[in-house]
Amino acid sequence: MIEWSPATISAFQTTLLAWFDREGRDLPWRHDHEPYHIWVSEIMLQQTQVQTVIPYYERFMAWFPTVTALAQAPESQLLKAWEGLGYYSRVRNMQRCARQLLADYEGQWPKTATELTELIGIGPYTAGAIASIAFNEPVPAVDGNAFRVFSRLLEIDADIAKPQTRSLFEKVIARIIPKDRPGDFNQAIMDLGSSYMTARNPDSAHSPVKDFNQAYLDGKELDYPVKTKKPRPVPVDYVAVLAQADGQWLMTQRPSNGMLANLWTVPLLKVADLDLAEDYLPADLELAIQTYFQQEYQLRVTGFDLGLKPVKHTFTHQKWTIQLFGAKVEQPDLAYFPGKLVSTAQLTTLPMPKVQEKIWDRYQPK
DNA sequence: AACTCGTGGCA
DNA sequence: TTGCCAAGAGT
The missing domain is CATH 1.10.340.30 (Hypothetical protein; domain 2)
Structure with missing residues (x-):
C-alpha cells in the first residue's frame, strides 16, 4: 500500500x-x-x-x-x-x-x-x-x-x-x-x-x-481488490404443489423470518422434509406429499406430477430445483394452513418472489 | 467472524 | 452452465 x-x-x-x-x-x-x-x-x-x-x-x-x-x-x-x-x-x-x-x-x-x-x-x-x-x-x-x-x-x-x-x-x-x-x-x-x-x-x-x-x-x-471467494450455493430439492379448490389457488405466506419472509408462494415442500427413503420412486413422492398435507395442515390433497421440466432458481447460497405437482384439495378447511385460496384474477395482488413467477411461467407459458 | 438474505447482468 | 459481481446489514 x-x-x-x-x-x-x-x-x-x-x-x-x-x-x-x-x-x-x-x-x-x-x-x-x-x-x-x-x-x-x-x-x-x-x-x-x-x-x-x-x-x-x-x-x-x-x-x-x-x-x-x-x-x-x-x-x-x-x-x-x-x-x-x-x-x-x-x-x-x-x-x-x-x-x-x-x-x-x-x-x-x-x-x-x-x-x-x-x-x-x-x-x-x-x-x-x-x-x-x-x-x-x-x-x-x-x-x-x-x-x-x-x-x-x-x-x-x-x-x-x-x-x-x-x-x-x-x-x-x-x-x-x-x-x-x-x-x-x-x-x-x-x-x-x-x-x-x-x-x-x-x-x-x-x-x-x-x-x-x-x-x-x-x-x-x-x-485488486483482494477478496476471498464465497462458497457456492448448496443444491436443495423442492416440490411445488399447485393445488386448486373451487377454481382457486392454494397460496401460502412464508414465515416472517428467513428467506423470502412474508412473501406468497404456492406450497413449497423441501423434499428432505418429506418422509422418503434414499432411493424413492415417483409414486412414493405423491404419497409423501399427501401425507405431509394431512399431518401438517389437516388437508386432503391428491397430488400428481405435472410432468414438466423442473424449475431452477439460484439464490446467493442455495440452488433450488423444484418439481411441479398439481393437486386437488378436497373440502378445504384452512384452519391449520398458513395461507388462503386466491382466484387467478387476484393473484397479482399478492407480493410474490421471482421463484414463484418462474413456477407460473413453467405451468402456463405466456 | 461467519453466515444469511434475492435478483439480474455478464463473460 | 458456472461463477462472479452490483451503492450491505442483521445476527
Whole structure:
C-alpha cells in the first residue's frame, strides 16, 4: 500500500470533483439532498444495480412520498413495492426505521453518521452516505465501489471480505475526503467505480484519475481488490404443489423470518422434509406429499406430477430445483394452513418472489 | 467472524 | 452452465 502526500491528495480531490461536475450521472435521487430521498435510494442500491433501482425508486416515491406515509403503509403494500428487488428484509427494516424516527426522533433525521447507525437497517456504509450527501458531514461511505477504487489507487492488499478491513479503508479515505464537498466526493467515487474502474473490464486508460491509479500504473489492476471467494450455493430439492379448490389457488405466506419472509408462494415442500427413503420412486413422492398435507395442515390433497421440466432458481447460497405437482384439495378447511385460496384474477395482488413467477411461467407459458 | 438474505447482468 | 459481481446489514 502506498501513501499520498498532502499535495497529491489535494490534486486528486480537484481532479475527481472536476470530472464529477462534468460527467456525474443525473439520477432521480440526485435532484435534491432530502435525507428521505437519499435514504430510500441507498437502501435500494444495496447489492443492486442502478439500472434496476430506478423504476423501483420512482414508484416507491409515488406510493410513499414521506417518512410518515412509509411508517403507516400496510406491509403487503411495502412488499409489493419491493417485489422483484430481493433482500426483502430491507423494506421491512425501512418501515421499522420510519417508525423509529417518528417515535424516538420527533420525525427529524439525526445528522451524523454515528447517530444514523443507531437506526434500523442503516449500517456503516449507508450512514456515511446519508451523512455526507444529505448533511455534508465529511465521513467516508465505504461500499463495494470504494473498496475497489481505493484498493487499486493505493494498492491496498487487505482482504475486503474480512469485516475488520472496513476500518482500514475508512481511515485511509478519511484522510482523503474533502471537508467542503464530502457528499460529491463519495458519489464521485461510486460513479468512478461504475464507469472506468469497474470490477471486470476497467478502462483506466481513459479514467480521469489514471495518473493516481498505482495498480494501473503497475499493470496490476485486476489483482485488486483482494477478496476471498464465497462458497457456492448448496443444491436443495423442492416440490411445488399447485393445488386448486373451487377454481382457486392454494397460496401460502412464508414465515416472517428467513428467506423470502412474508412473501406468497404456492406450497413449497423441501423434499428432505418429506418422509422418503434414499432411493424413492415417483409414486412414493405423491404419497409423501399427501401425507405431509394431512399431518401438517389437516388437508386432503391428491397430488400428481405435472410432468414438466423442473424449475431452477439460484439464490446467493442455495440452488433450488423444484418439481411441479398439481393437486386437488378436497373440502378445504384452512384452519391449520398458513395461507388462503386466491382466484387467478387476484393473484397479482399478492407480493410474490421471482421463484414463484418462474413456477407460473413453467405451468402456463405466456 | 461467519453466515444469511434475492435478483439480474455478464463473460 | 458456472461463477462472479452490483451503492450491505442483521445476527
